[in-house]
Amino acid sequence: MFVDTPKEARDPDVSAIAALDEPTRRRLYDHVVRQPGPVSRDEAAAALGLARKTAAFHLDRLADESLLDVIYERRSGRSGPGAGRPAKLYRRSTKQVAVSLPDRRYELAGRLLAQAVEESGATGAPVQEVLHRKAEELGTQLGGQDSPSLVDVLERYGFEPRRERDVIVLANCPFHALAREHTQTVCGMNLHLLHGVLHGLGEAGFTACLAPGPGRCCVRLEPVA
Known part of the structure; x- marks a missing residue:
């Protein structure tokens, strides 16, 4: 990982x-x-x-x-x-330098997708199933990295969280261009990534839900009823 x-x-x-x-x-x-x-x-x-x-x-x-x-x-x-x-x-230097505004994380998405394709080819498991599992595993890892809060993690990885009443809306999609062309695949990956972040943080007050809308990420975090 x-x-x-x-x-x-x-x-x-x-x-x-x-x-x-x-x-x-x-x-x-x-x-x-x-x-x-x-x-x-x-x-x-x-x-x-x-x-x-x-x-x-x-x-x-x-x-x-x-x-x-x-x-x-x-x-x-x-x-x-x-x-x-x-x-x-x-x-x-071997260091790679990249600055993107708004924040984009295409390398992260590319690695997850490559891992899913390789494991699927080796095991015969459906690519989407593997991708969702890999994304959730990564999200859990990111959430468990001594992060002080959910908002901190979301800001760190470019989601630009903002509160709208009890809901956390993500104003930026770090995978924007990919999501526009491969919406179902990328939004599903993103959903499971954020499920993992919540799990890694031990955050039981919110759940990640698909809620596509113009000008924002396809996932938002809603309070658990």
Whole structure:
């Protein structure tokens, strides 16, 4: 089972994208990712006609934002005493940066759907049945992650909850584009995901119900009678 990145953890993505707004820093990032191997400060500075100190500052800022990885290598190929200090080198990070407004979670949906297809192929169980179970398992896991409240979890995963009397309406669907084209599949997945969230939180005061409407998620949370 996997856990999608919570909203609080996604805030650094905004910072990382903002870091690339600086022209020199963006040129250095583009240069490093185009190279077949790691790049030193001296090499980057020479390639872009920058002072070494300037290149070092911006490369380290990119590393601080996890856009570049830092490694240390001895370029001479020698080791042991007299081989000198390893050079500080930079290469593209494996981190993926994505910011979406409104919040979308297509990777989460894609993984659930892929898991369902693979398990269905291996066991012969209906895909929809597996998808609903996987979604509910994930929701239970998300709800059990030391979350202080139901609203906190819903906000963290992009549902934009708002109260309308006793009902919690979800103003945003994190799977919006998928839900428009594959409504039954995605809304069913979403329903079971939110069933799981309620279970994981031990929240007995609400139940997740399908209630499609324009401009909002197809699921809403209604008080238990």
